[in-house]
Amino acid sequence: MTRRIAVLAHGGFPDGAKTATGILRYADAEVVAVLDRDIAADDPDARVTDYLPDVTDAPIVANSSESPDFDALVIGIAPIGGSFDETWRGDVTHAIESGADVVSGLHYFLADDPEFARLAGEHDVELRDVRRPPEDLTVAEGVARDLDAEIITTVGTDCSTGKMTTTRELYEAALDRGVDAGFIPTGQTGIVIEGWGIPVDRTVSDFTAGAVERMVRERSDHDYLFVEGQGSIIHPAYSPVTLGILHGSMPDSLVLCHEAGREAIHGYEDFEIPNPGYVAELYESLAESVAPTEVVAGALNTAHLDETEASDAKTRYQSQLTAPVTDPIRDGVGELLEAVL
């Protein structure tokens, strides 16, 4: 049965609410409302498709009591630091009291909030903090390379280069072709969309590869697994997460995600991004001794470019990678899927 969900995105919809837009695009759930009190105050008749034309429509409402009935409230926005905004308390309380589960990817765990925990007990609903890793993680055994499933992992030249989107589009395109495929979520948005997964960036570093290995083993009955990558191997802060996914998933092929024109690591502007072809080789060299693989395709985010510029950028990226390249949003992922299947 499809779940009916309300998505909280106060003050952030759509561009500041990555989880909310990810859910609207990809989740197998009926979104009955988006909560954004700023938008609702400006326009009581506002609709989701006023902002995102390509998704199923729903009303934008000011709070959870104005939403049509729902089975779960999802926190679809993450303030800096991942804390809980106390002005959301009424929405969460109302959701629990109306018998709905609450799903959150915040660093602040709802289940550790005494009031929410008590209410959830009384109303027999679940508070699901997807950012909390399981407590029984262990070191990797090094077996993902022996699985029958063909494993495709997205990697990047940086954070926020479209790894989640590319992985998701590849997975859905594979399903559309009748391929038996699975999606391995490693970050909060993917986990909320899929309803399972491990937030790899929150695992203890000794167990990071093990967490990814555990997920691919659990789903290894599929013919193809699409693993959502995180960060970048050349990122001065997040590279351990990236390497844990590479060595934990032991992929058969890699898709390298890059944003056209980005020259430095986002937020670390003194760190230049080298030629993406060099970055591709670095991923391959790192995989070599553990589980050899190749970058077989490239995804290029060209959202900020016009048609001609985008075409030039793709030609350049394609020659750097010597592999097929598309912008998954502009062009679809047909060619990339051909390369990985």
Added chain:
Amino acid sequence: MTRRIAVLAHGGFPDGAKTATGILRYADAEVVAVLDRDIAADDPDARVTDYLPDVTDAPIVANSSESPDFDALVIGIAPIGGSFDETWRGDVTHAIESGADVVSGLHYFLADDPEFARLAGEHDVELRDVRRPPEDLTVAEGVARDLDAEIITTVGTDCSTGKMTTTRELYEAALDRGVDAGFIPTGQTGIVIEGWGIPVDRTVSDFTAGAVERMVRERSDHDYLFVEGQGSIIHPAYSPVTLGILHGSMPDSLVLCHEAGREAIHGYEDFEIPNPGYVAELYESLAESVAPTEVVAGALNTAHLDETEASDAKTRYQSQLTAPVTDPIRDGVGELLEAVL
């Protein structure tokens, strides 16, 4: 004032008690006794130097009440899984009741044990669980490469190739020469020896590089910092920890540690260790975009070889690295220190 410590190593001294031997070799403390009830039962007059000729002597006793007075009891042994052995409870209880602190690198945190916590409160002693990372870790800012201190980090072809020993020997040799040097401990033995440090393998993967960066920043008033490495970049489970240390410490030079003749990853026998020269290049390539560095020396563990075999192995390793090589225990680290200073 030098602290007097008793080191618990029941049933493991010396070879199964890596922390105990590390303390005896390197800690700036007076070891007044080693607790090993098995040895003490066999020989009530047993001494530490019967087992380790090159350290300061002390008696081996059956329990903490038979030890000369001490200021701290250190757990110098880690059973598989890092759990607390209940047969040690009497020793810990006696230590606390006699007013001594207790230092532990176990996964089981003594401070979370209700009985120990209560007793420690009553007797005003500290229970120091060195395996618990600080709670305020953050992401790396990417600034270690800008520090004035010259940073030397040990890396390895595998776990247990002598990174702690090599780092420690380099650090002490530097001090002996009058160099203003600091030691950055990243694992439990190093932390117990130094009395500070962060157990990098227990940090959240997003903060692993940040934890290392924080330590080198804190000690950046030294001219030289020697950073203890962990794991290996080609290890199927622990590589994220290794990369966090590489990118967090942004070293000026690297010393590659290898065990002569080891052909596969310890405990992961299906994973071959490639030519150490290739592994050295991989470390350099990974560092290149973040903070360029070079492998300037090699440390080779030849403990299991005779003199001729060891010499052949060093010659081979030296030609693979095209850098000076010694066995730090057999030959000292003089040549390695020349290469890094």
